[in-house]
Amino acid sequence: MLGNFKRKRTEKLTAEGFECLNNEEYEKALKIADQLEELRFSSSFEIAAQAYSGLGDLEKAVSVLERGVKLAPDVWGNWQLLGNYLSDLERFESAASAYRDALKCPNASVSSIQLNQAILANRQNNFNEALQILEKIDDKDLFLHISEARISALKGLSKIGEAISLAKQVLSELSDNDKHAELRDRVAAALGSLRLMSGEVKELVRNWAIDSTKNHVRSRMLLALIRDIDAKYSKTANYYRLLIHGIIPITSPRYREAKGFFTTYDVVADNVDEGLQFIREFENDDVKGNLFIDEEEILEQRPNDPKGVYRRNGYSFYERED
Secondary structure (H helix, E strand, O other): OHHHHHHHHHHHHHHHHHHHHHOOOHHHHHHHHHHHHHOOOOHHHHHHHHHHHHOOOHHHHHHHHHHHHHHOOOOHHHHHHHHHHHHHOOOHHHHHHHHHHHHHOOOOOHHHHHHHHHHHHHHOOOHHHHHHHHHHOOOHHHHHHHHHHHHHHHHHOOOHHHHHHHHHHHHHHOOOOHHHHHHHHHHHHHHHHHHHHOOOOHHHHHHHHHHHHHHOOOOHHHHHHHHHHHOOOOOOOEEEEEEEEEEOOOOOHHHHOOOEEEEEEEEEEOOHHHHHHHHHOOOOOOOHHHEEEEEEEEEEEOOOOOOEEEEEOOOEEEOOOO
16 A cells, blocks of 8 residues: 555656646756655656756756666666766766666667767767668657757768758658747758758848748757858847737738737847847738837847847737727
8 A cells, every 4th residue: 555655656756747847947957856866756857857958957967867777776777867968068978888788777768879879970070870860760650859969960971962851851840839849940940951051042032041040939950050151249238038029901801810929039230220130030011110118128148149039929919909
């Protein structure tokens, strides 16, 4: 009876911990991880590590996982996550060792670990090795992620045409749901970079990238691509957070459903007027002239970063003009 109660409690805490991670409530997730560790449950290390990663402390995440794999050496997921974070820290040999240990664990997901080994090979510029590893993986659920890693390897080998074709194929097969938002963003940005490498006119690639972000608001990699294409810098630039009020004109087809909206943009610009100019490019033609700054906040100075849009949030529409 006591064992059943403990099992239910750990399951409940684990679910709460991962929900906190999804909601970016990292401090709360760490507290739940502490409770799970007291109950001697190995998911505590994964939750704590992801929380520290979310807080920007990868070294702490690695430290937690290193302790976790010593206490529970048969949990392949913790070994894999350790390898991922070590790879992010460019401690490549240690990452490779962690992946090898993950493969030794019972019930290990070989396909998942091999995918991460291929990503590691790409980061080490071992592109042929990456392609060889990817050829071994036969897992339909990982097809899109395998394709992304293959695009990276082909790009590294200067097989630009093949990489472009594969990137277009991946984007055509991705659904519009939030589950694929990050992957779509990464592949789209890679496609834009490949098109530039192939000699396409910058302005055409830039316009395509802007149009792509209109369908996928939180496309941070595409936003970075656009900023890199523009390459505008200023020693007096600030990082602004702007609450934008958009008024939908009566002539717009959208007017039947909404009269206006509010949304938030993060921009680096010399002043808010320049920030609003950057923002207009990302909005539909029917409201470009009807955008107003409702609130503004300077978060920090950014003299060394390219100017442009850094972040977009979703829209809050309203139906009544008042």
